[in-house]
Amino acid sequence: MGKSPLQMLMMAMVMSAPASAMAQTASLVPTPPEIIARAPAGAWRAIAPENLVVMELGNGKRIVIELAPDFAPVHVANIRTLIRGGWFDRNAIIRVQDNYVVQWGGADPKRSIPKGVVDRPPPEYERPLAGLKISPSKARDVYASTTGFADGWPMASDGRAAWLTHCYAMVGVGRDLPPDTGNGAELYTVIGHAPRHLDRNIALVGRIVDGMDVLSALPRGTGEIGFYTDAEQNVPIARTRLAADWPGRDQPHYQVMRTDTAPFAEYADARANRRDDFFIRPAGGADVCNVPVPTRKAP
């Protein structure tokens, strides 16, 4: 019973959540990708140029990061200063640990930190809940009393404080032992199952909005906890720039789905209750990291 290529594709498509061609299946209810695709322009917010980072690798590939100043303002200010001071230029990715993190920025320990970087930022591991407009998830959570989304970010709360959650593609600041909080010179992103035990132990400062597949497919390091054992293995970073500093009209523009909208609520519900033809038994819920917030290049 060899399947035809079309059958194979169908089979694989219906297995998929983030696919974009689900309309070709016969589902009577919209799938999460369909909901994203038909969301109106007003369901998206632009990423401010001051919060948009483009990291160009030596191989010409681009990683695009959104910074989260509302959650870690001093760390984010540091990262902007590091970028503008050239810290990440001719730097490298030095660690890839399977099902955990990719880490960059520490290729040359002799390099000087640019002037203006706060050496020991405050522990921006959480912030007051007040001032955030949260769209709560109904799903139970292991790590917090509530989870949800605020201004396009996945987050958790204990009813008093709120914090970003360590979901796939979130970006954090490597640090030494407490009370050090890291100055932003070494960053990592999550490439595996959400290590939520790191929540409130490290400053999260943003997320990858494009190029995640470049980072996640890097060869795993064979040294301790995924360090490359030889500088030859390091993945060179050519240059890192803020979109705000981009010359001319080539400035990149990205968008994040607004999480306080009806389309996002419909998307999140569809992620939690898959009703398309493939599914026999909808889960009835989805943990906060199993509802990835859609991002895209501005159309």
Place this chain on the structure above:
Amino acid sequence: MGKSPLQMLMMAMVMSAPASAMAQTASLVPTPPEIIARAPAGAWRAIAPENLVVMELGNGKRIVIELAPDFAPVHVANIRTLIRGGWFDRNAIIRVQDNYVVQWGGADPKRSIPKGVVDRPPPEYERPLAGLKISPSKARDVYASTTGFADGWPMASDGRAAWLTHCYAMVGVGRDLPPDTGNGAELYTVIGHAPRHLDRNIALVGRIVDGMDVLSALPRGTGEIGFYTDAEQNVPIARTRLAADWPGRDQPHYQVMRTDTAPFAEYADARANRRDDFFIRPAGGADVCNVPVPTRKAP
């Protein structure tokens, strides 16, 4: 304040959960890797040769899989028949979708399924809870009333039925729309955040116990939902064999940590409540997929 390479290593080490050299840090309490490292021989069970699959890629790399006949006996019997019938030999990995799955076995739709394969296995998506000895987790779960571990497998239950959970590295059977359950000729493994919404919708048949980093680092496919768009991109599988059929004394031997032991309970508790020096605020819990069951080559 450039850090020395040692400081950088320290910093990275303490950030890590699955590291093996944590003893070099100054923690007063054992870390999860330390607990694994000192677990006595009795804390491990051997993987039966009939359940151990070695898949050799064309590039010489090896993927080792443990099958789970207690959860999906007909599917597992099919997979053994497919292996012994040469189905996976000179076959290929054809799909790599970021933060989702790697899929293999369907490179040539014209190839005939070996004789003896049950074309439409029963829906082995769950099994009776009775007969399983479960070590329950105290963590709340979004997708099931209880989660825990049985005989080295991550699982969930509703008090009546029990099922394997779609954690990182678990292996499942691709299928078409219901009532098809897939015959085992196309398999996938999870390479991202646990897609638990697939639980009880697909037959899980095992997990990768070695070589996971080979699969997870493959280039992502650029076709729909991660399919390679050109057969040239497929990753060739040279040969797949059961350890039981291995000639001579080179037969591979692997072990899984027993999940009904004090060392596993200590490990799971340490994953949920990180007390080593790096952590400021232990999580107080860990979802079932954030407690990866340790596996290793037999010492």
